[in-house]
Amino acid sequence: MFINALGHRGDVRGAIHWFHKANTFTKDAVCILAIPYWVSSANYVNIAKAIYDQVLTEAILELDVYTYTTMICGLCKVGMVESARKVFEEIPCKPNMVTYNTLIHGFCKKGDMEGATRLFDKLVENKSCKPDVECFTTLIEGYSKRSDFRDALECLKEMMEGLCLSGEADEARKMMSRMRLNGLKEDVATNTSLLKGFCISDETVQHLREMVSSGMKPDVKAYRVFVVNEYCKIRKPSEAVLLLWEMMVRGVKPSMSSFNAVFRVLVDEGKLDKGVLLLKQMPKMGCPPNFLFYCIVICGLCKVKGRMQQVEELILNMLQNGHNLDATMYNCLLAGYCEDGDEEMTPKTVMT
The missing domain is CATH 1.25.40 (Serine Threonine Protein Phosphatase 5, Tetratricopeptide repeat)
Structure with a gap:
């Protein structure tokens, strides 16, 4: 708690001093030294990275996904995205969506959309997590800043469809409005995805x-x-x-x-x-x-008494358009004439 308080005050040196003075490592302390909102320079991140590496090398304690994510966030904040990527690849536990989002944001901030896309593809392939709105938004804004509007639009379509299929149409509309403000013009396919929701x-x-x-x-x-x-x-x-x-x-x-x-x-x-x-x-x-449409209407009429004259007109029209009767339609006609009490009338009579 004391080390954390020093960090919040911006006294990074003091936090590091008391960390070493404690003469012991704890998971919380390692996390605190890598917290990105008070690590403001590469020098301090390097110190946190050194402690992180020492913990791993000496197997002093087992770090969790939160600790790894915090380290990745600190490295990305100062532009050390490649180092953050290496930390990501070393994670022995299962990365969560926050971990993926943190590194994807780091790639996008640096303008490395290829790296961001590769990580996104890995996320989708592994099915370890489901991409969320934050993930898609980060990618879309990254593509847009690079004026790569085609990929941005494809990403927007995928996000819209996912939101709408999960019943979050209102959220999809908000995202579309936000993208418009960023200069991204949606197309028919994007709006169709929204309509589905x-x-x-x-x-x-x-x-x-x-x-x-x-x-x-x-x-x-x-x-x-x-x-x-x-x-x-x-x-x-x-x-x-x-x-x-x-x-x-x-x-x-x-x-x-x-x-x-x-x-x-x-x-x-x-x-x-x-x-x-x-x-x-x-x-x-x-x-x-086509024949199917004739069949649907004709068989529907055959079930209602007194509609056989209309049926005969449609049959004649159907034959003139090159469609022939099949067994289903013959059965419907027989049932219809019987319903009307006209047992002498047959489909063959209608055709002639």
Whole structure:
């Protein structure tokens, strides 16, 4: 406690004097001599490093990860990053996230982004810790200071996706705002990662609109977040259909998986007329309906009494578009005619 008090007062010489006067080594004392907030010059760090080396050489006591991290921090503070790297490589215990962050920050501060990247890759490969916001932020700011915005943006995307997948969308938004202030311009992919972390709300829709107003062109993946991942999940197919139309207006061709999700929800919700209408509108959207979409709507109609005339119209349309009936659709038709009490009608009759 006395040595620590001297250190806090900035009396490094006094702390070292009393350390040696104690004539014994303790883990706490070794840590105190390397504490970075009062070690202000390379000379004092060298003294702390010498004590640290003596402890290791003579095996006086077993140091823990906190002691190693403290030593690494002190070395990085005075720019002795290579020495800090060597200490890191000598650690016999498992480094924690603080240890990784400390050395990565040291590399970035020195402008050695290659060293920072290698250490980050090692962290990911070993799966010893999970990169946190501080780790990503340090790398992003390091890349940005070197005007390496491509790598900074890739790092930002990875961080955003991780935050959003873990349900920390608000934190992701804060980080994006911070990066904007640092001059890093996000792209569609970064914003799409952020959208994945939101639940559908007016705020979420507003974020999509902001992407458009800022000059970005949301791609099929960005819209698919809403159409498939959200609106269809919360059973709001009408809103999903509106976004499909918006995609067409903006020159973005919707994916087949988006249509598939919408058709299934429309049928499940009993909104069959909207399903039929969407089938007829698909060619105008640049996406002719495939056999699966016809099957979903037709089989849905067959389960409702009195809808077989519509079914016959869709069958004719489907055949004209080059799609043939399969066993599943034949079974749906048979069930539908039986439901209507028209046992004499058969799929073959419809086709002729």
